[in-house]
Amino acid sequence: GAVVSxxxxxxxxxxxxxxxxxxxxxxxxATTMFWYRQFPKQxxxxxxxxxxxxxxxxxxxxxxxxxxxxxxxLTLSTLTVTSAHPEDSSFYICSATRFQGLAxxxxxxxxxxxxx
Amino acid sequence: TQLLxxxxxxxxxxxxxxxxxxxxxxxxxxxxxxxxxxPGEGPVLLVTVVTGGEVKKLKRLTFQFGDARxxxxxxxxxxxxxxxxxxxxxxxxxYGQxxxxxxxxxxxxxP
Numbered sequence: 001g002a003v004v005s006x007x008x009x010x011x012x013x014x015x016x017x018x019x020x021x022x023x024x025x026x027x028x029x030a031t032t033m034f035w036y037r038q039f040p041k042q043x044x045x046x047x048x049x050x051x052x053x054x055x056x057x058x059x060x061x062x063x064x065x066x067x068x069x070x071x072x073x074l075t076l077s078t079l080t081v082t083s084a085h086p087e088d089s090s091f092y093i094c095s096a097t098r099f100q101g102l103a104x105x106x107x108x109x110x111x112x113x114x115x116x
Numbered sequence: 117t118q119l120l121x122x123x124x125x126x127x128x129x130x131x132x133x134x135x136x137x138x139x140x141x142x143x144x145x146x147x148x149x150x151x152x153x154x155p156g157e158g159p160v161l162l163v164t165v166v167t168g169g170e171v172k173k174l175k176r177l178t179f180q181f182g183d184a185r186x187x188x189x190x191x192x193x194x195x196x197x198x199x200x201x202x203x204x205x206x207x208x209x210x211y212g213q214x215x216x217x218x219x220x221x222x223x224x225x226x227p
Binding site for chain 1: 146147149151156157158159160161164166202204206208211212213214215217218219220222
């Protein structure tokens with residue numbers, strides 16, 4: 001199956017700092033990547049759709065100035081949590097769409113963010 | 117409004133039992149995918165179904181896509197503790213331009 005990586009897998013930071021999370025499609029090109037947030041024992045909450053070479057599309061209620069998304073290449077999207085606060089602590093997961101006859105969505109392993 | 121419903125949302129069974137998880141929608145999807153997620157990890161793709169009425173088998177797991185491509189089911193035979201996890205269904209819209217996720221079914225298989 002396709003491989004999507006995320007880095008870092010875990011990050012602990014102080015309140016007020018910014019944190020960048022990388023999402024890479026390792027063996028395919030992804031024109032579209034998605035960023036999710038997941039709270040304990042809940043399903044995935046889509047934050048934004050990242051489109052290569054253009055601005056991300058944010059879901060309602062997600063602050064685009066708070067969660068900066070950059071999709072500079074066909075294999076890399078980054079999510080930067082700016083001026084992080086404890087309420088931003090969560091599990092962040094990215095996914096990428098691979099089109100090979102049909103569209104399949106592959107997920108990264110997730111990043112656990114803890115803001116102190 | 118939840119575009120994809122899953123039932124049950126929680127299920128706790130004994131090892132060896134069979135179970136079925138349902139994924140329902142009023143919308144038609146170009147394809148539907150099932151994932152399993154374990155704590156602290158990203159969801160792992162189990163199967164993609166595309167054709168209405170399609171049935172796919174993956175060892176003890178049987179997936180079916182409804183004839184109208186609006187619903188799907190996942191049947192697990194002789195469940196094992198290793199099947200424990202969150203099962204998510206996702207419908208593809210606009211041929212994969214975006215995906216809609218169900219709320220998930222949290223399965224616990226007790227030894």
